[in-house]
Structures are given as structure tokens and as C-alpha cells.
Amino acid sequence: MKLYEAIYSRRDVRRFRQEPVADDVLYRILDAAHHTGSVGFMQPWNFILIREENTKLRVKAMFDRENARGAGQFTGERQELYKSLKIEGILEAPLNLCVTCDRGRGGKVLGRNTILDTDIFSTCLAVQNLWLAARAEGVGVGWVSILDNAELSGLLELPATVVPVAYLCIGYPEEFSDTPMLEAAGWRDRIPLEEVVFMERFGGRKPDL
Amino acid sequence: MKLYEAIYSRRDVRRFRQEPVADDVLYRILDAAHHTGSVGFMQPWNFILIREENTKLRVKAMFDRENARGAGQFTGERQELYKSLKIEGILEAPLNLCVTCDRGRGGKVLGRNTILDTDIFSTCLAVQNLWLAARAEGVGVGWVSILDNAELSGLLELPATVVPVAYLCIGYPEEFSDTPMLEAAGWRDRIPLEEVVFMERFGGRKPDL
Numbered sequence: 499m500k501l502y503e504a505i506y507s508r509r510d511v512r513r514f515r516q517e518p519v520a521d522d523v524l525y526r527i528l529d530a531a532h533h534t535g536s537v538g539f540m541q542p543w544n545f546i547l548i549r550e551e552n553t554k555l556r557v558k559a560m561f562d563r564e565n566a567r568g569a570g571q572f573t574g575e576r577q578e579l580y581k582s583l584k585i586e587g588i589l590e591a592p593l594n595l596c597v598t599c600d601r602g603r604g605g606k607v608l609g610r611n612t613i614l615d616t617d618i619f620s621t622c623l624a625v626q627n628l629w630l631a632a633r634a635e636g637v638g639v640g641w642v643s644i645l646d647n648a649e650l651s652g653l654l655e656l657p658a659t660v661v662p663v664a665y666l667c668i669g670y671p672e673e674f675s676d677t678p679m680l681e682a683a684g685w686r687d688r689i690p691l692e693e694v695v696f697m698e699r700f701g702g703r704k705p706d707l
Numbered sequence: 708m709k710l711y712e713a714i715y716s717r718r719d720v721r722r723f724r725q726e727p728v729a730d731d732v733l734y735r736i737l738d739a740a741h742h743t744g745s746v747g748f749m750q751p752w753n754f755i756l757i758r759e760e761n762t763k764l765r766v767k768a769m770f771d772r773e774n775a776r777g778a779g780q781f782t783g784e785r786q787e788l789y790k791s792l793k794i795e796g797i798l799e800a801p802l803n804l805c806v807t808c809d810r811g812r813g814g815k816v817l818g819r820n821t822i823l824d825t826d827i828f829s830t831c832l833a834v835q836n837l838w839l840a841a842r843a844e845g846v847g848v849g850w851v852s853i854l855d856n857a858e859l860s861g862l863l864e865l866p867a868t869v870v871p872v873a874y875l876c877i878g879y880p881e882e883f884s885d886t887p888m889l890e891a892a893g894w895r896d897r898i899p900l901e902e903v904v905f906m907e908r909f910g911g912r913k914p915d916l
Contacts, residue, residue, distance in 0.1 A: 501710045501843045505839075539889040539895045544904070546905045547905070547906050567821075612852075618827075618828075619873070622827075623835040630836075631710065633710075643818045643819065646821055653908075654908050655911075657909060664828070686749075688748075689750050691738055695756065697758075699864040700866060
């Protein structure tokens, strides 16, 4: 699959078919993620593959609890719309995957002395490589962002220096939709590109794009 | 360019040719970044294009100051090696680009109630799309991670809710090398993939990849 095709096609998925991701496919996806550039060649990530039903059930319970609080931030029609959206596929996805960042990996890191979060940033870049590689393999990924990271860290037995960055649901989708779910649902619109680009300084002249 | 080709080829560049990036190429790169999925469809990013020599000079001075401190973390041969590396191309690159994250964009964001840094994470994903799209266009990108973000925010007149995430040097490279610079220089090795993947929990059994 061409790069731009992967970038412009929808990749976020919450409805999965009951078909496992074969090991060779998973290998290519993880290897693509692992070949992400990182500040100081730190490679701070780990990939924890989760298939045990018991773990998924505990993560799902955590999501349900936190999501109820999330829905509580909205009222009226907006809350109804929120509640009607399927925003996770923890139990259905054949594979859950937690991408973590080891904040102490490799000791002193070249390039990580003023902006300490560059390890987290690098880990996020790896998530995007993973996401795009999955799409090229016909595999969908959903990011579950409504979790309690402290609780998740306990569940996955993360050492003190390791933090969760992304909890992903992975599998073959029922479909890849054409439009982001929240745009299709009328929740939020895409911002025109011209509005997010400035020349020289924030709020500066718009370029002729 | 195929996705995997973009992922596996080298993309990080510090030596640039004096050839500007044409507007249509730049548009495709920025549009690819802007089409990144974001938590709650928040699209929290801005892209500030920097070409003014005066800004570049001030950023370079900031880098030089902070980099001297960075080098001071190492001693002996390691420090000599550090100092021998070219790790930025601020003045040579025809284009500098700061990717920022607006932490208040769009008010309450679906999916961003327990992990507030999901806006930063989403912005990082956009950086990776930008990086890969640039590579597909034959354009190289270097990430300058040794800066003072508070000072940079002042220089680029960022509002209080907006933070810098990535300061990038962009242009056509003298070459795309085959190996990450720090690996080629003997600074640090690539970790075998098997060492960063676990089953079920951190430190758990290695999968058969």
C-alpha cells in the first residue's frame, strides 16, 4: 500500500471480526513500529500483547467506569450522542496491545536534556508507524484513551520507570469507514488546513497553500 | 512510495541542500500531517513555518547554549564523540517548522478526560505522518530536541494554551543514509525487536515472532 493511501484511508476501528491477526502480520506491524526514529536512538518503547480474557475484562471494567465519568461532562443531546457512540472494542478485538515508554532506558540520552518528554514523543511516533503498518496489512486499530493509567500500570505489572502511552485494540475490522466516526456522527468537524498553518509566528500570516 | 519503504528508509537529516521545498510539496506534507487521527477528533496541532533568518539565528543560539550543557553530561571519549556529531541543521535547512499543541482546543474533548496528555500524543502522531510524507516526497526532516521550550514559546509568540511539541528542520538532504546516525557513529545499537515485546504483562513471556 502506498504511504498516502495509508494516511488518507480511515484506520481507527472499534468493530472487529473474530479473526486473529497471524503472527507474520503482527511481526511486520511491530517491526515497523520498532523502526521508528527516536531521540538519541533511545527506542524507549515496549509492546505488551494482551490476549487473556481476564485482562481484557478488567480493562473493560476500568473503561466503563471512566467512560461514565466522561459522559457526565456533557449534557442533553450531546450526552445522548456520546452514549450512542461505540468508542472501544476491548473485548471483541482479538488482540489488545499496550505501548509503553521506559523513561529510564539507556541512562543518559543524547538530545534529551532540556525536553524530557522526548521519550514519550518518540513512543507516540512509534504508535503512528504501528497504526499505518497495520492499515497496510488490512488490520484496524482503535486507541482506548479513557483509562486510569495508574490502575493499568498495576494490571500490566509495569516497573516504576515505565508508563503506558497507548492502549490499542487490534484486529480485522468489519469495515474501514470513509469518514472519522466523530465527523460522521456530527460531533466535530475537520478544521480546514489553512486555519492551522501560520508563517513565522503563531497567529502570523497564512501561507498560500 | 510504499508505506514500508518510507518506514524503513532513513528519514532523519541534518545536512541540507540549498533548494527550497516547493509549495505544492509542502502542501501535501502538511495535509498528510493534518489528516492524522486525533483523540476526540481534536486536531490540536498548528504548524508554524519559519524561514526568517533572524528567527533561525535565535533558535540556533538557543540550541548552541543548551547543547553545550548537553555535551557536559558526558565525559572523555564519549563527550568527544558527542561533539563530533552534527545533530541539527537549523540554519542550513530552507525551512524550519514548529509543530505545536493547543491544549485548550475545542473545549471539552471526548476521550480526553482521564489522560490529559492525549492532545500531546495526537500531535506527535501528526509529526510522524509529516515525517513519512516528507520522505515520500524526497524531503528530509531533522528534529531539534535540545531547545528551551519556554524561550521558544516566547520567540514564536505562542498563546498561553499552546506548547511546542517538535521543532523540525526540513529540506532536501545531501543524502539519506542507510543507518541511523547514532548507530553508524557507534553511539548506541538497535535493540532486537524480541527484547521489547512481551506477552500479557511487562516482563512476560516473549512471543514467537
